[in-house]
Structures are given as C-alpha cells and as structure tokens.
Amino acid sequence: MFHATMAAAIDGARTLAQMDELSRQVWQGHGGGALDDVQAQALAERLHARRSAIREGIVPVGIPAGRVSLFSPRRNVTSPDKAMSRDRRRLLASSGPMPPALASHFTTGQLAVLRIVADEIATKGVCGLCIDAIAARAGVCRRLAQGAIRLAEGDGLLTIEERRHQGRKNSPNLIRIISREWQAWMRRGGRAKAGGRGCKEVHPTDTPVLNSGKTEASGRLRELPTRQGRSHGSGSRPSSRVAGRAKAMR
CATH class of the missing domain: 1.10.8 (Helicase, Ruva Protein; domain 3)
Incomplete structure (x- = not known):
C-alpha cells in the first residue's frame, strides 16, 4: 500500500x-x-x-539566447603598464609581508598578493576585497591571485569564507589569517611603523631643540669679541716695535 x-x-x-x-x-x-x-x-x-x-523541463528566465548565464561574461583585465606592475610586485614582495620561514614557500607574485591581503586584515580585521581588486593592487593576474590565496589556505595560514547567493551575484569571500606566527609578525611590523620599541621620536623642528641650538650659538657669538681682543682689544699693551714706530713718526 x-x-x-x-x-x-x-x-x-x-x-x-x-x-x-x-x-x-x-x-x-x-x-x-x-x-x-x-x-x-x-x-x-x-x-x-x-x-x-x-x-x-526547467527553462531559465531572463537569460538571453545563446548565453549560459544571466550575468555578463567576465572580461580579461590586463595591466596597462607591465613594467609598473612588475615593480609593484617586487616592492610588495620585498616589504616583508610574512615571516621568512613562511615566505620561502611563495613566489614574488604570490607574496605581493598576500601583502595586500595582510594589509587589509591589519586595517579592518578581515579582507573583503574582491579577487579583481586584490590582483590589481598586487600587479598580478586574477588566476595568480586566486592560486596564492588557495595555496596559503592549504598551508593552514588563513581561512576563506565563501558568501554565495542563489539567483544573484555572489559576495566577495572573507579572508582571515589564523597563523599565529604570521599574526605576531604583523603586530611587530605595526609597532615598527609606529616608531619602534624603546626609541623616542624627535622631530627636527622641535621647539626645545631649536631653542637650545640658538642659545648655544648666541653664547659662542658673545664670546668671540673677548677671544679676539688680543689683537684689537683696548686693554692690552702695544709691543716695543709699535712703540718705536710711533716715536719715529713724531
């Protein structure tokens, strides 16, 4: 039944x-x-x-004929200046985005991508940039940026939270760093940017520094006439040669 x-x-x-x-x-x-x-x-x-x-029997609604997706096809974005993108990659990779022991497992382009991700996390606590924005800032292509993030996730350095939506465009993934070594490296880097540890930062136009310099300079200027008084001073006696010349002129 x-x-x-x-x-x-x-x-x-x-x-x-x-x-x-x-x-x-x-x-x-x-x-x-x-x-x-x-x-x-x-x-x-x-x-x-x-x-x-x-x-x-399901027929998608709103998709034009000849297309398999409702969304417009993704464009292949290329850098207008390849030399500038190369220099940007090298600069970001050499700025120390992560500890050397971890950085040795990544290429220059991958380190540039991870630098962009780490800076965004240090500022906002989580990286919510789309993959195109990360690739553009790092000076790499979209595929390389995706591979670098997935490789770091596979090594257990960060997590990726996908935000998929049915029937509409997905939101950018949320990336968070979970490596304690990497987090400690980022904290030390932030303190170094703030002025270092145990070092007092003195501005070159500080008022006490200028005042002390002016006082010392003025004191030296006041001492100069007394030091030069041996040849021009009024209190010293003229030599015998000068006295003889004076008598001859009389």
Missing part, C-alpha cells in the same frame, strides 16, 4: 522541492519497515528518473 502511494506521488510531482520531500519519505519508510530493500530501490530509481525529467 505504501509503495503504491509513493509511486503515484513521484509520478505526479512537478518541482524539485517535492522530489526532495518524497525522497525523504521513501527512506523514512524504509527505515520504519514499511518498505523492503527491493521496493526502496525501485522507488529510488523512479525518483532519479523523475527528477531528471523535471530538470530538463
């Missing part, structure tokens, strides 16, 4: 959601003893055939 009822319901189903519910009921009936193994297998095959027929 249950087998005949389920077979009629499968033949009359019109949506995939109905098929999923019928599949759940079939296997619940098999677990409860209402269906034996042969009957459950026969209903499963009927479900599969009916589900395939429903999928073939």
